[in-house]
Amino acid sequence: MSLKTIYQNFVRPDIADMAPYTPIVPFDVLSKRLGIASENIIKLDANENPYGPSRRVYQALANETYYHIYPDPDSTSLRHALSQYTDIDANHIVVGHGADELIDLIIRLFIAPGDAVINCPPTFGMYRFDTELNGGSTINIERKADFSLDLDSIVALTHNASNPKIIFITSPNNPDGGTLDDACLRRLLELPLIVVLDEAYIEFAGRSRADWVLAYENLIVLRTFSKWAGLAGLRVGYGIFPQWILSHLLKIKQPYNVNLAGATAALASLSDVDYLRENVQKIVEERGRLYQALQEFDFLEPYPSEANFILSRVIERNAAELKAALAERGILIRYFDTPHLRDHVRISVGTPSQTSALLKTLSTL
Ligand SMILES: Cc1ncc(COP(=O)(O)O)c(C=O)c1O
Missing domain, CATH: 3.40.640.10 (Type I PLP-dependent aspartate aminotransferase-like (Major domain))
Structure with a gap:
């Protein structure tokens, strides 16, 4: 047995058998991969706050x-x-x-x-x-x-x-x-x-x-x-x-x-809580607009949400392809295909202009 094999056997067996965590692609790498400048990417996949910090x-x-x-x-x-x-x-x-x-x-x-x-x-x-x-x-x-x-x-x-x-x-x-x-x-x-x-x-x-x-x-x-x-x-x-x-x-x-x-x-x-609460309020209002607008697409069935994202079931369309088509156009959303959640997408609530860009792109797909 080689020394390396001996060392490898020192790893906790449950961790050795564990599937690696799928890493999130860093923003700059993603920008290069898509050929789209970071500032033009609309990132609606991780429930981040589009207004940033105070x-x-x-x-x-x-x-x-x-x-x-x-x-x-x-x-x-x-x-x-x-x-x-x-x-x-x-x-x-x-x-x-x-x-x-x-x-x-x-x-x-x-x-x-x-x-x-x-x-x-x-x-x-x-x-x-x-x-x-x-x-x-x-x-x-x-x-x-x-x-x-x-x-x-x-x-x-x-x-x-x-x-x-x-x-x-x-x-x-x-x-x-x-x-x-x-x-x-x-x-x-x-x-x-x-x-x-x-x-x-x-x-x-x-x-x-x-x-x-x-x-x-x-x-x-x-x-x-x-x-x-x-x-x-x-x-x-x-x-x-x-x-x-x-x-x-x-x-x-x-x-x-x-x-x-x-x-x-x-x-x-x-x-600076008052300022940050104004941003929260903007996101809550935008959530209402996004929810209404998503309902208009016959291939989406959004669920009401009290957070800064909206989950939608994708009907008679392939959710993975929908996500990929949006990503090619610089709009990132989260896609789920787990036993508990087949063919769903989750869209974080962005700024009004990000919502408009998303809706415009969705209407062309
Ligand atoms: C339900 C929930 N809890 C905790 C976290 C992680 O919070 P933090 O960024 O403070 O680690 C997230 C992040 O997406 C989340 O969705």
């Missing part, structure tokens, strides 16, 4: 003078600003390198190899990814045809031998944009489960349930600056935790998980 973010990043010093491991100033923004005491808040990092940390905290997590597809893919990476097993309880939760099956599952520990619920859900109602959340919170409510898109939908964390010892609410504040590239998310969970989570968090640029940008965003 101007104060650029100023704050330019004025920051301590890039050579490690950042505050406790993100103290940011947590206090977040406390004002959310109206929750800073002692319940942890900041992460995106909400993605917090999903991974929560799973690491509770899931030992063999433990189970309830996932409700179609939904955000990272819950399953992180569960399996951490040796846990995912129990899928598929959403119903209208994308609401199958509550009866979830309840039944908690009574059988699989003993799931965590359930991840996204509201508004990615990819359909539907929300979870209060009664449903209450029912979930009565179960012997840690309930992680992912509110990545809540600013587009209305009221957050972050304050419910003060009343329930088994609820965690995740939020992010990626969507409403236009900071997806800087990776800042946060979670609202019951204190008993937070005390354990802090033991396993990397000390410098949030870099200084991200923390600085998030703080600057929180000093």
Whole structure:
């Protein structure tokens, strides 16, 4: 046996057998591949904010003078600003390198190899990814045809031998944009489960349930600056935790998980909330226009959404070809062909001119 083979056998067998993650093509590479300048690409495939960050973010990043010093491991100033923004005491808040990092940390905290997590597809893919990476097993309880939760099956599952520990619920859900109602959340919170409510898109939908964390010892609410504040590239998310969970989570968090640029940008965003809320409002209005316009195409069946994207079923057309034809013309959308979601496309809400360009192109296809 060669030395290299011996070394290769050191890789964890579950990771050696894992299919590689399909990488997202970087924007500049995509621009070269399509032969279209980056500024002419209309990127509606990743639910990013077309208005970008507040101007104060650029100023704050330019004025920051301590890039050579490690950042505050406790993100103290940011947590206090977040406390004002959310109206929750800073002692319940942890900041992460995106909400993605917090999903991974929560799973690491509770899931030992063999433990189970309830996932409700179609939904955000990272819950399953992180569960399996951490040796846990995912129990899928598929959403119903209208994308609401199958509550009866979830309840039944908690009574059988699989003993799931965590359930991840996204509201508004990615990819359909539907929300979870209060009664449903209450029912979930009565179960012997840690309930992680992912509110990545809540600013587009209305009221957050972050304050419910003060009343329930088994609820965690995740939020992010990626969507409403236009900071997806800087990776800042946060979670609202019951204190008993937070005390354990802090033991396993990397000390410098949030870099200084991200923390600085998030703080600057929180000093300009009114401006960012105007952008959110523009996106919400544009969502209404896009939804109405998509309904006019006889090959699309859009679903109502409370997030910054709209999912549509593609009828009597090939959804993959539709996506490819738009991409050739510089318009990127997300296409799904999974067992839970056949022939669907998800379109992020852009600026009015981006919507107009999309609609014009769709009408020629
Ligand atoms: C439901 C949901 N949660 C979390 C995230 C990731 O958030 P972050 O950019 O803060 O890691 C996304 C990103 O698309 C998402 O759709």
